[in-house]
Amino acid sequence: MCGIAGILNLNEGALDEGTPEVLSSMIRELSHRGPDESGFFMKGAIALGHARLSIIDLSTGSQPICNEDRSVWIIFNGEIFNYLELKEDLEKRGHRFSTKTDTEVIIHSYEEKGMDCLNDLNGQFALALWDEKKQTLYLARDRVGICPLFYTTYGGRMIFASEVKSIFQYPGIERKIDFKGLDQIFTLWTTIPPRTIFQDISEIPAGNYLEVKNGKFQKKQYWDFDFHADDPPYKESFYAEQLTHLLVSAITIRLRSDVPVGVYLSGGLDSSIVASLIHRFTDNSLKTFSITFENKDFDESSYQKQMVDFLGTDHSSVSINCEDIYKVFSRIIWHSEKPILRTSPAPLYRLSKLVNEHNYKVVLSGEGADEFFTGYNIFKEAKIREFWAKDPDSIYRPLLLKKLYPYLNLPRDKGNIFLKKFFNYKLTETADPFYSHLIRWKNTAVLKGYFSSEVKKALAGYNCLEDFEKKNFEDWNIVSRAQYIEAKTFLSGYLLSTQGDRMLMANSVEGRFPFLDHRVIEFCNRIPAKLKLKILSEKNILKKASKPFLPAEITERKKQPYRAPISKNFLGNDQKGYVLDLLSSKRVKEAGYFSADGTQKLVNKIVKLGDHLGERDNMALVGILSTQLLHSLFIENTG
Amino acid sequence: MDQNELRKSVRNFIQENFIFDKDYSFQDDSSFLDEGIIDSTGILELVAFLEENFHIKVEDEELIPDNLDSVNNIIHYLQKKVSKISVLV
Secondary structure, three states, rough: EEEEEEEEEEEOOOOOOOOOHHHHHHHHHOOOOOOOOOEEEEEEEEEEEEEEEEOOOOOOOOOOOOOOOEEEEEEEEEEEEEEEHHHHHHOOOOOOOOOOOOOHHHHHHHHHHHHHHHHOOOOEEEEEEEEEEOEEEEEEEOOOOOOOEEEEEEEEEEEHHHHHHOOOOOOOOOEOOOOHHHHHHHHHHOOOOOOOEOOOOOOOOOEEEEEOOOEEEEEEEEEOOOOOOOOOOHHHHHHHHHHHHHHHHHHHHOOOOOOOOOEEEOHHHHHHHHHHHEEEEEEEOEEEEEEEEOOOOOOOHHHHHHHHHHHEEEEEEEEEOOOHHHHHHHHHHHOOOOOOOEEEEEEEEHHHHHHHHHHHHEOOOOOOOHOOOOOOOHHHHHHHHHHHOOOOOOOOOOOOOOOOHHHHHHOOOOOOHHHHHHHHHOOOOOOOHHHHHHEEEEHHHHHHHHHHHHHHHHHOOOOOHHHOOOOOOOOOOOOHHHHHHHHHHHOOOOOOOHHHHHHOOOOOOOOEEEHHHHHHHHHHHHHHHHHHOOOOOOOOOHHHHHHOOOOOHHHHOOOOOOOOOHHHHHHHOOOOHHHHOOOOOHHHHHHOOHHHHHHHHHHHHHHHHEEEEHHHHHHHHHHHHHHHHHHHHHOOOOO | OHHHHHHHHHHHHHHHHHOOOOOOOOOOOOOOOOOOOOOOHHHHOOOOHHHHHOOOOOOOOHOHHHHOHHHHHHHHHHHHHHHOOOOOO
16 A cells, blocks of 8 residues: 545646645655655646555556656556456557556556546555546546545645545645534444545545546546346355355455565454465465454454464464553544544554564455455344334344344343334334434434534534435345445445554555455355345355365354444543543533533543443543544644 | 432433433433433443432333333332332332
């Protein structure tokens, strides 16, 4: 991965003389993404800058890179894993290459096909491509949103960068929180692109590119998730066998690198199968990395050890405790550039630091398997609720829900009456496109009660789902609809960014995700939902494919959601310092997003209850604290 | 403790522990669950409050919305409970 930034004059004429200096400071702000070198190109209306993390073609891979006649220029963050195959084809067509990079492949592919070349790329990327002859700038992101890309306009210029902090280096840009973005995060956990948490800063949506010509912007979608399943379906064994072939291919091309590649090993099915297939089908020496928790409720180290012994890997792990999370939390918000409702990015920040300390720049991990192989409870919840909705008075149907949420903390609810009451919200409205997520979003949206009167007034009448592009769901089953929503919100907006790219790049580490190879996703989405989520058994096909390569304890273990401790981190005995200051009435009123009274009540309750705090109060604490930190770091500019 | 004091005590507990939105006012018959006032852990907090403050034991079979899902339901439940164990006046 790398960092990119640029400035385009939207009016006639060349950029100002002071532009190189501004662009330099923008690139400096991205140095964690690319510590190895930086490069610049400026001509006429365009200025492009690049911070490089050298992974492929260490000697001649500097950017920006241009074509043979220097009329097409590119800055590129990411990897094109099928670049060798594309290059071979392009050379047959007469293109001459001056580097061994994947970046140059994009330029020649563009010359061949225009922006349709994006369809040929198997990879993860955010790029800016300048076509001098057409005087057109293209900004593009990969299909699922692994690499970030933001932009804004100011004073007749378009300013874009991998991270918002870089854009803020442009003189004069106002720093303000977008209340609608805040509303989205306090409902959906993330913003819906192009909206971000910062007013007037936009994000290129995953699977899209932006064409900028003559001062006009045109957004085009080149890829989206499609859940049209095979009809009639093939046998489970066929899907499992095909999946193995595809995964081996996805992994093999993701090991292409001129530096060593490590693997994250959580102890769960997804990262274990990635590690095991590397062990079985490649000659890559296996270096694995894990997080362990002092708190046994969150710890998976026994499964990690089992996999380490099974594969004989060279393994390193780092143990996380509450104090660690407290200490790094401000850095987490600096890098994530968003309020968060959980602390789970913090341990991943520490994990990528461990990778960096071992001089590794690249790791493979299992992200994406839960979304496309139906690993999450939200898919089961949707299925059970739909089943229950067919007979809303049934006593037994809702009892299936009890299996999903053992931590719901209703040990004495013998009649399961509370359970039913929690889950019967809009029970029979199964045609609602957002049916699967209604309860989660309703429960999260309660946190908006903490908003200040000013924020509430500004948001009056606003429905945050307005920004969700309408999709024709009618012929998709309820599980596929849930998968689509989860992929469009939680996966790209949170898992791959806040918890993914941002925590990896914070320590100059690139993540690669075989389950997010678009061939794997497209294959998986053609498997009928009833085979992926067989009755209520999640990841059925993936488990079948994994069986020959993993110990039974790993394939058959109950899924443990990845979570990290919360309230104890911030208001435990020794850890109150900056937290109490940021949550004080004075600071809360100054920032203006939350009610000072409500926040004070929450603090009192946390101090009183300590570890016994419920989910909602924990989320409120992290949400308010992270927003206050975001305000301090970015709006007050103390970062 | 008379009924008004009882009501005041329960309302105050709900207000202080679950209502963080100063613009939101709840009625004595507002359903805690339907209106999202209390989540699953909140019910346990509520039970702990009742047991501690009114010196009662909330039995498993009493853990139902009819007893605990609104201020009115709680008052009604406490009064029934009191008449059985004669703790409250």
